[in-house]
Amino acid sequence: MKLEALRIPAPLRGFAAGEAQLFDIALAGDRVESVVPSAQQAQASGTLLSALVDAHAHIDKNYTVQDVGAAQGNLFAAIERMNRHRESWTGESLRLRMERALNDAWRSGTRALRTHLDWVQAEPPAALAVFEALREEWRGRVELQFVSLTPLDLFADMAAGERIAREVKRAGGTLGAFVYRNEGIVHKLGRVFDLAQQHGLGLDFHVDEGLDVEASGLRSIAQLVRARDFAQGVVCGHCCSLSVQDDAVANETLALCAGAGLHLVALPTTNLYLQGAWDRTPVQRGITRIREAAARGLRASLATDNVQDAFYPYGSYDLLETFGLGVQMAHLAPASDWLDTVTVNPAKALGLAWDGRIAPGCPADLLVLSATDEHELIGPRGRQRTVIRAGRVLDTLN
Ligand SMILES: [Zn+2]
Numbered sequence: 001m002k003l004e005a006l007r008i009p010a011p012l013r014g015f016a017a018g019e020a021q022l023f024d025i026a027l028a029g030d031r032v033e034s035v036v037p038s039a040q041q042a043q044a045s046g047t048l049l050s051a052l053v054d055a056h057a058h059i060d061k062n063y064t065v066q067d068v069g070a071a072q073g074n075l076f077a078a079i080e081r082m083n084r085h086r087e088s089w090t091g092e093s094l095r096l097r098m099e100r101a102l103n104d105a106w107r108s109g110t111r112a113l114r115t116h117l118d119w120v121q122a123e124p125p126a127a128l129a130v131f132e133a134l135r136e137e138w139r140g141r142v143e144l145q146f147v148s149l150t151p152l153d154l155f156a157d158m159a160a161g162e163r164i165a166r167e168v169k170r171a172g173g174t175l176g177a178f179v180y181r182n183e184g185i186v187h188k189l190g191r192v193f194d195l196a197q198q199h200g201l202g203l204d205f206h207v208d209e210g211l212d213v214e215a216s217g218l219r220s221i222a223q224l225v226r227a228r229d230f231a232q233g234v235v236c237g238h239c240c241s242l243s244v245q246d247d248a249v250a251n252e253t254l255a256l257c258a259g260a261g262l263h264l265v266a267l268p269t270t271n272l273y274l275q276g277a278w279d280r281t282p283v284q285r286g287i288t289r290i291r292e293a294a295a296r297g298l299r300a301s302l303a304t305d306n307v308q309d310a311f312y313p314y315g316s317y318d319l320l321e322t323f324g325l326g327v328q329m330a331h332l333a334p335a336s337d338w339l340d341t342v343t344v345n346p347a348k349a350l351g352l353a354w355d356g357r358i359a360p361g362c363p364a365d366l367l368v369l370s371a372t373d374e375h376e377l378i379g380p381r382g383r384q385r386t387v388i389r390a391g392r393v394l395d396t397l398n
Contacts, residue, residue, distance in 0.1 A: 011340035014357030051111035055346035056303035073278035215241035263349035267305035
């Protein structure tokens with residue numbers, strides 16, 4: 001297959017482009033064979049991306065909003081509702097929800113997805129066995145990873161923490177926790193780091209998902225990574241509080257994060273819905289400081305988070321929708337320069353074999369967008385796509 005006169009956004013180029021802006025790409029089998037400057041540089045036929053990577057989802061609870069109702073901005077009400085609803089979850093209902101999510105992601109051009117699985121007690125949740133089966137079934141289409149999502153306070157129970165870490169290790173997952181203004185936060189986080197180090201696990205936190213200026217979870221995590229020389233990957237999702245802290249405080253935290261090699265993940269849809277006032281028009285919108293982080297070399301990811309559940313009653317697994325929202329919410333301009341937020345950066349955060357940079361020899365897992373210039377990216381033509389997986393065109397919804 002040959003693709004002609006395509007723009008390849010600068011952060012996705014794994015080759016020396018020189019002055020050229022448009023490229024011809026030849027595919028051979030499941031690989032990219034060559035990338036060369038187009039003979040004509042005047043008119044693009046579209047934009048080429050590597051297949052998308054979703055660093056943060058919740059496929060165990062998506063599509064439940066009809067049952068539980070939307071929480072209208074109250075994160076803790078949403079958590080409470082899901083806690084009640086979780087008691088009704090069965091293997092069958094979980095499988096239906098998870099498969100629907102994976103189909104949606106796959107058709108949208110997602111090649112890898114990391115989901116959090118609610119894990120609110122020592123024993124593994126029913127969702128884990130379903131996830132493990134689906135991870136096998138979807139191998140080669142959507143590479144799946146999971147994170148245990150446990151309230152940080154549960155790690156104060158030594159036996160419970162040990163049980164969780166063992167099971168996460170057995171199932172090949174990443175250890176996680178929900179961290180927000182907990183009492184004894186440094187001590188409890190230290191316990192999570194102990195377990196990760198003892199079992200050789202990476203870490204992925206929901207951290208500071210709120211607008212309290214005193215929230216210090218992100219800073220504590222960065223300090224622990226450095227104090228422990230923690231060598232596994234550490235991913236921090238949300239980090240909303242950073243948006244309302246004084247510049248000096250936030251910058252100090254970001255410097256610690258950059259020094260610690262943390263990965264930041266911003267979740268535009270759920271943040272917009274849950275953060276900011278609901279009794280009047282919201283002013284604060286909860287997106288973390290993506291641009292200040294980038295200025296320190298810390299390139300964040302944009303990810304899906306919740307889909308049609310109590311935390312976020314709308315949405316889909318189309319990461320290009322999320323990208324468009326993130327661009328507008330955080331003023332990411334020019335948009336092309338931020339396409340690494342849904343490709344390269346999450347690939348690194350998840351430790352994938354391919355970082356998503358397009359170059360001869362890379363996998364032919366690609367998206368061709370109809371958008372021919374910068375401005376069309378954030379519009380219908382920026383979402384209109386041909387998905388190519390292993391060198392073959394996938395029938396898409398668009
Ligand atoms: Zn989440």
